[in-house]
Amino acid sequence: MSALNVRHVNKTFGSTQVLKDISLAIDSGEFLILVGPSGCGKSTLMNTIAGLEPVTSGEIRIGDEDVTWHTPSERDIAMVFQSYALYPSMNVRQNISFGLEMRKMPKAQREEAVSRVAELLQITPLLDRKPSQLSGGQRQRVAMGRALAREPQIYLFDEPLSNLDAKLRVEMRTEIKKLHQRLGTTIVYVTHDQIEAMTLADRIAVMRDGEILQLGTPHEVYNDPVDMFVAGFMGSPSMNFLPVTLVSQASGYALQVHDEEQGGTALTLPWPAERDTQELSARVGDRLVLGLRPEHFLEDDAIQETSGEGTRLEVTATVVEPTGADTLLQAWLGGNEVTARLGPKSRVVAGDRVALRTDLSRAVLFDEKTQRRLA
Amino acid sequence: MANMVRRHTTSARLWRAGLYTLLIVAALVYLLPLVVMLLTSLKPLDDIRAGGLLSLPSTISFEAWSKAWGSACTGMRCNGMSGYFLNSIAIVVPAVAISSLVGALNGYVLTKWRFRGANLCFALLLFGCFVPFQVVLMPMARTLGWLGLASSTSGLVLVHVVYGIAFTTLFFRNYYVSIPDEMIAAAKLDGAGFWRIFWRILLPVSGPIITVTVIWQFTQIWNDFLFGVSFAGFDSQPVTVALNNMVNTSTGVKEYNVDMAAAMIAALPTLVVYVLAGKYFVRGLTAGSVKG
Numbered sequence: 107m108s109a110l111n112v113r114h115v116n117k118t119f120g121s122t123q124v125l126k127d128i129s130l131a132i133d134s135g136e137f138l139i140l141v142g143p144s145g146c147g148k149s150t151l152m153n154t155i156a157g158l159e160p161v162t163s164g165e166i167r168i169g170d171e172d173v174t175w176h177t178p179s180e181r182d183i184a185m186v187f188q189s190y191a192l193y194p195s196m197n198v199r200q201n202i203s204f205g206l207e208m209r210k211m212p213k214a215q216r217e218e219a220v221s222r223v224a225e226l227l228q229i230t231p232l233l234d235r236k237p238s239q240l241s242g243g244q245r246q247r248v249a250m251g252r253a254l255a256r257e258p259q260i261y262l263f264d265e266p267l268s269n270l271d272a273k274l275r276v277e278m279r280t281e282i283k284k285l286h287q288r289l290g291t292t293i294v295y296v297t298h299d300q301i302e303a304m305t306l307a308d309r310i311a312v313m314r315d316g317e318i319l320q321l322g323t324p325h326e327v328y329n330d331p332v333d334m335f336v337a338g339f340m341g342s343p344s345m346n347f348l349p350v351t352l353v354s355q356a357s358g359y360a361l362q363v364h365d366e367e368q369g370g371t372a373l374t375l376p377w378p379a380e381r382d383t384q385e386l387s388a389r390v391g392d393r394l395v396l397g398l399r400p401e402h403f404l405e406d407d408a409i410q411e412t413s414g415e416g417t418r419l420e421v422t423a424t425v426v427e428p429t430g431a432d433t434l435l436q437a438w439l440g441g442n443e444v445t446a447r448l449g450p451k452s453r454v455v456a457g458d459r460v461a462l463r464t465d466l467s468r469a470v471l472f473d474e475k476t477q478r479r480l481a
Numbered sequence: 482m483a484n485m486v487r488r489h490t491t492s493a494r495l496w497r498a499g500l501y502t503l504l505i506v507a508a509l510v511y512l513l514p515l516v517v518m519l520l521t522s523l524k525p526l527d528d529i530r531a532g533g534l535l536s537l538p539s540t541i542s543f544e545a546w547s548k549a550w551g552s553a554c555t556g557m558r559c560n561g562m563s564g565y566f567l568n569s570i571a572i573v574v575p576a577v578a579i580s581s582l583v584g585a586l587n588g589y590v591l592t593k594w595r596f597r598g599a600n601l602c603f604a605l606l607l608f609g610c611f612v613p614f615q616v617v618l619m620p621m622a623r624t625l626g627w628l629g630l631a632s633s634t635s636g637l638v639l640v641h642v643v644y645g646i647a648f649t650t651l652f653f654r655n656y657y658v659s660i661p662d663e664m665i666a667a668a669k670l671d672g673a674g675f676w677r678i679f680w681r682i683l684l685p686v687s688g689p690i691i692t693v694t695v696i697w698q699f700t701q702i703w704n705d706f707l708f709g710v711s712f713a714g715f716d717s718q719p720v721t722v723a724l725n726n727m728v729n730t731s732t733g734v735k736e737y738n739v740d741m742a743a744a745m746i747a748a749l750p751t752l753v754v755y756v757l758a759g760k761y762f763v764r765g766l767t768a769g770s771v772k773g
């Protein structure tokens with residue numbers, strides 16, 4: 107039985123439809139992440155789940171109960187907001203216990219819950235402070251504490267870490283992951299952060315314009331995107347898209363990468379035979395879009411032992427960005443700028459001719475017009 | 482900005498000296514009426530007849546003050562301002578309390594429990610801020626008659642509450658729009674309802690705007706003359722009306738010192754409020770959102 111079930115939910119504000127037939131089901135203990143560009147309706151979806159906004163049509167179930175028309179306080183849900191939304195007039199202790207008090211929990215039990223949560227989040231020394239006397243990271247913890255104290259059936263997090271600096275964000279991310287593993291809570295979590303999405307989620311829902319485009323595990327969403335939007339949205343730096351023509355050769359299918367500047371073909375890449383599909387045969391001669399992630403390129407001499415695999419290509423480096431863990435290379439490939447992720451040992455500098463290898467075993471192919479995935 | 486870098490040329494200093502002189506003179510001009518009132522109220526009548534307005538009293542006497550408070554004649558009666566002073570308090574305290582509370586509730590509903598037509602509702606209320614006193618006199622008199630509240634303290638309280646709600650609502654609404662909706666959403670999810678959110682979450686952070694509203698309403702209602710003279714009964718006249726009656730009483734010698742003392746007594750509460758809470762008034766007017 108799913109912990110939360112959203113069925114065909116539509117939401118309109120005036121004449122704009124913000125949620126379009128959203129359906130999703132979350133299992134108990136599952137961590138679902140919503141990602142999507144700004145304004146795609148993530149917060150609106152969260153608000154309808156929380157009961158802060160009524161749905162225009164559709165149904166929301168928690169456990170086996172239809173809660174579509176229950177008020178927020180009748181739903182067993184806690185929410186952590188981007189702005190933390192702590193009560194400024196109350197100290198941390200009162201902030202955490204307010205929800206318990208409203209639910210008529212006896213005082214002794216409330217105090218027990220507060221100290222349990224405070225210990226879990228290491229905010230015990232802060233219990234008597236006002237929110238205005240806390241740092242951003244501490245406020246964030248208190249906001250989580252407020253949610254955890256109530257032990258609701260479902261937690262909603264709306265960009266909880268986006269107001270923190272980079273280092274703190276990584277720390278809190280790890281803590282949230284630990285908390286989830288320890289407590290087995292059911293969580294719906296909105297983020298803009300790719301890495302947060304990939305590392306935290308059991309499943310990711312990618313939204314655009316009020317629709318869920320793809321709902322799957324991080325692995326599925328990253329490696330098997332359903333269309334160019336999802337492919338381009340997930341991953342940083344994002345996937346390279348190259349315009350290609352599918353041709354049929356004696357050895358199988360191949361992709362001719364267009365040379366946008368000089369016309370003709372810059373490069374021909376053989377399509378791996380094991381990935382042939384029925385659909386491809388109908389598309390021979392068509393213009394398609396090839397999606398290659400930056401890590402699908404390798405520096406030629408970096409793969410001595412497997413050299414010979416894939417296709418060798420030479421490019422001129424335009425920008426080289428060492429990130430420490432690896433080196434990002436930008437180069438022109440037949441008039442398209444592509445990004446490649448090279449190993450940290452790479453000594454390439456801008457202007458160099460670089461030999462790369464790529465093979466298409468993990469590449470993806472899209473229809474140019476519909477942007478849907480072909481293979 | 483005490484720690485500002487200033488120019489130290491001679492002409493710059495002259496400029497500054499001129500500026501300060503101008504400001505001091507202006508301040509004195511504004512203070513002069515108060516000084517004259519205070520001096521006159523402390524002089525015996527002989528001094529007033531003999532000397533100029535600004536001459537210092539030969540002997541300082543508080544007789545005029547005690548007469549103004551306890552035995553001066555206001556129209557027919559001759560027991561001073563004290564009774565009317567208490568009348569004013571009996572009007573002001575409930576009127577300020579009720580109008581502020583209703584304004585806070587209105588502001589809360591208009592910003593945090595928005596309903597269809599909330600904006601129109603607010604616009605109409607705003608309109609109430611611009612309705613001149615004179616316009617409402619006749620309809621208000623009829624209404625008070627119907628309600629059986631004519632010539633009573635409760636009637637006057639009602640008038641001031643009705644007239645004040647437009648202002649108090651404006652104040653509270655504009656303050657509450659800056660309070661994040663997420664705070665209210667969090668309280669709803671925590672299980673708090675309409676009233677709990679108001680008492681436990683919103684009112685405790687409303688200090689600055691409560692100060693502004695209370696000072697504003699207090700000053701308006703205490704200083705009101707027109708409603709007082711129109712709607713008060715013989716026993717419920719506020720201090721402003723009594724002052725007018727006293728000064729206009731035509732029998733006997735004109736006792737300027739008593740008049741001045743009475744005027745000071747009538748003005749004292751608003752003066753005190755400004756001196757004590759004026760700082761918070763300015764602060765409240767400029768207070769923005771509440772830091773979470």
Ligand SMILES: Nc1ncnc2c1ncn2[C@@H]1O[C@H](COP(=O)(O)OP(=O)(O)OP(=O)(O)O)[C@@H](O)[C@H]1O
Nearest residue numbers: 119120124142143144145146147148149150151298
């Ligand atoms: N109360 C409202 N009235 C009218 N339109 C609204 C309202 N709330 C949201 N919208 C619109 O609905 C759309 C979705 O908003 P929403 O806040 O859900 O986006 P989001 O995905 O959370 O964006 P972000 O990532 O920037 O937080 C936006 O176009 C927004 O303008």
Ligand SMILES: [Mg+2]
Nearest residue numbers: 148149150264
């Ligand atoms: Mg949002």
